[in-house]
Amino acid sequence: MEYNEAKDKFINAWGTLGSNWGINKAMAQIHALLLMATEPMSAEEIMEELQMSRGNVNMNLRALMDWGIVKKEHKVGERKEFFSAGKDVWELAKQVSRERRRREIEPIIQVLGEFQNVTGDDKKAVAEFKKLTSDLYDFSSKVDGMIEKFSKSDQTWFYKLLMKI
Amino acid sequence: MEYNEAKDKFINAWGTLGSNWGINKAMAQIHALLLMATEPMSAEEIMEELQMSRGNVNMNLRALMDWGIVKKEHKVGERKEFFSAGKDVWELAKQVSRERRRREIEPIIQVLGEFQNVTGDDKKAVAEFKKLTSDLYDFSSKVDGMIEKFSKSDQTWFYKLLMKI
DNA sequence: TCTAACGTTCAAATATTTCTGAAAGTTTCA
DNA sequence: TGAAACTTTCAGAAATATTTGAACGTTAGA
Numbered sequence: 001m002e003y004n005e006a007k008d009k010f011i012n013a014w015g016t017l018g019s020n021w022g023i024n025k026a027m028a029q030i031h032a033l034l035l036m037a038t039e040p041m042s043a044e045e046i047m048e049e050l051q052m053s054r055g056n057v058n059m060n061l062r063a064l065m066d067w068g069i070v071k072k073e074h075k076v077g078e079r080k081e082f083f084s085a086g087k088d089v090w091e092l093a094k095q096v097s098r099e100r101r102r103r104e105i106e107p108i109i110q111v112l113g114e115f116q117n118v119t120g121d122d123k124k125a126v127a128e129f130k131k132l133t134s135d136l137y138d139f140s141s142k143v144d145g146m147i148e149k150f151s152k153s154d155q156t157w158f159y160k161l162l163m164k165i
Numbered sequence: 166m167e168y169n170e171a172k173d174k175f176i177n178a179w180g181t182l183g184s185n186w187g188i189n190k191a192m193a194q195i196h197a198l199l200l201m202a203t204e205p206m207s208a209e210e211i212m213e214e215l216q217m218s219r220g221n222v223n224m225n226l227r228a229l230m231d232w233g234i235v236k237k238e239h240k241v242g243e244r245k246e247f248f249s250a251g252k253d254v255w256e257l258a259k260q261v262s263r264e265r266r267r268r269e270i271e272p273i274i275q276v277l278g279e280f281q282n283v284t285g286d287d288k289k290a291v292a293e294f295k296k297l298t299s300d301l302y303d304f305s306s307k308v309d310g311m312i313e314k315f316s317k318s319d320q321t322w323f324y325k326l327l328m329k330i
Numbered sequence: 331t332c333t334a335a336c337g338t339t340c341a342a343a344t345a346t347t348t349c350t351g352a353a354a355g356t357t358t359c360a
Numbered sequence: 361t362g363a364a365a366c367t368t369t370c371a372g373a374a375a376t377a378t379t380t381g382a383a384c385g386t387t388a389g390a
Contacts, residue, residue, distance in 0.1 A: 003285025006294065013276045020269050022185050024378070035297060038290050043337080053380045058338065079335065079388070087293075089300040104185050111178045120168025125203050128252075129171065132200060135254040142327060149330050162307055164329060165314050189348070208367080218350045223368060244358070244365060331390100338385070347376070355368070360361105 007036060011050070026052060027060040031069065031085055040073045040082035068095050090155050098151040105144050112137040172201060176215070191217060192225040196234065196250055205238045205247035233260050255320050263316040270309050277302040 001009075011032040018028025029050055034041060041049075046057050061083055064070035069092060073082045086092060115133040120126045150158070166174075176197040183193025194215055199206060206214075211222050226248055229235035234257060238247045251257060280298040285291045315323070 001279065001283050003283055003287065003291055003294065006280050006283045009276065010280065010294075010298065013273060017269065017273055020187050022187050026378075036290075036294055038293055054337085055339075055381065056379055059379090062338090081337080087297060089297075089304045093304060104182065108178060108182055111174065114166065115171050115175065118166050118168055118171045122168065125201075126168055128203055129168070129175075129201055132252060132254075133175065139254045139258060146327070146330060161330070162311065165311060165326070191348075219367085220351065220369075221349050224349090227368090246367080333390090334388095336385105336387080339383085340381100341383105343378105343380075345376100345378070347374105349374070350372090351370100353369085355366105357366075358364090360363095 010036065024060070026050075026056055027063050030057065030060050031064055034064075034070060034083060034085035035087065037084070040075070040084040042080045042082055044080070046083070067099050090158075094151045094153075097147050101144060101147045101151065105140060105147065109137065109140050109144060112140065175201065189225070191215075191221055192228050195222065195225050196229055199229075199235060199248060199250035200252065202249070205240070205249040207245045207247050209245070211248070232264050255323075259316045259318075262312050266309060266312045266316065270305060270312070274302065274305050274309060277305065 011029050014032035014035075015025040015029040018031075019025050030046055033046060033049055043054065043057050043061065046052070046061075047054055050057075061070060064085075065072065070083055070085050073084055075082055112133050116130065118126055118129060176194050179197035179200075180190040180194040183196075184190050195211055198211060198214055208219065208222050208226065211217070211226075212219055215222075226235060229248075229250075230237065235248055235250050238249055240247055277298050281295065281302075283291055283294060
């Protein structure tokens with residue numbers, strides 16, 4: 001496969017993957033482009049390559065920086081800002097799981113916890129509801145703990161874990 | 166907290182959680198309702214409780230059955246169809262991870278594999294691209310393997326794993 | 331201070347996804 | 361077979377999410 005074809009394919013695949021996971025397509029595509037870039041890129045260059053508006057690129061670059069997976073850089077003698085994505089897949093995975101944990105798992109655990117003191121006339125329904133939410137709470141907490149551990153661990157730990165599985 | 170308040174809150178939280186993960190809100194809400202229900206429910210009852218149209222309920226029930234997390238049932242002497250969601254959180258987690266693996270991880274591994282024979286003039290870019298996609302491939306394959314193992318395992322295995330972590 | 335070169339914002343336009351409801355299809359049973 | 365009781369489908373409507381681009385803000389250096 002020719003490089004340019006592969007490049008497009010990769011950017012598209014990354015965009016689709018992102019959509020499946022609640023990340024918008026433009027954001028995922030910019031990330032893909034930066035992952036592939038051999039040098040940091042300016043907003044201008046990204047606009048050009050992905051045929052996106054200035055506003056869109058700016059907005060999504062900021063979102064990517066919020067996620068901690070893209071960094072802003074400055075080149076000496078250049079006024080423009082440049083952007084780059086870390087190339088370390090391991091670090092990327094850790095960072096993404098850290099953020100999703102914070103943004104999505106923590107809130108649900110929070111809510112589930114509040115259901116422990118539900119009251120009501122329909123004893124059966126209340127009992128089943130408490131059982132359900134408490135099971136969900138336990139499970140989520142365990143997953144939460146695992147991800148926390150994972151996102152602080154190093155690659156060696158992960159490979160050792162894989163061996164045990 | 167009063168049961169009815171908790172019920173609404175749970176249905177809403179589940180809906181929001183779903184949206185974050187690329188599952189549509191109505192689908193997640195129907196699932197939440199069935200999770201809480203002490204008896205299987207008919208489409209009619211779901212429409213009523215969630216104030217949704219017949220078409221919407223029908224469509225999303227089918228999607229939930231596709232995911233394998235809702236089952237159709239028949240009551241003796243009743244013409245109507247009834248629906249229920251498994252109450253076992255462990256089974257639910259396994260089923261969801263099995264489906265997401267199949268729908269999302271498998272395709273990306275597929276695509277990444279195709280990049281191994283990329284050619285092009287810019288040697289540096291090609292080399293870096295191959296490195297990147299091969300790293301992603303390795304990592305995804307490992308995660309894929311883990312999830313496969315997980316989705317076939319029993320709860321005991323999972324708890325033992327948690328201990329080791 | 332002024333201005334060119336950039337970065338940021340946001341209201342409006344577009345695109346995408348989801349939802350509705352009525353019509354069409356199916357099943358059961360008298 | 362006929363018709364009541366359901367379920368399914370799908371075109372158009374509504375709701376959401378994304379994108380644009382032009383106006384506004386900021387900064388560095390002349």
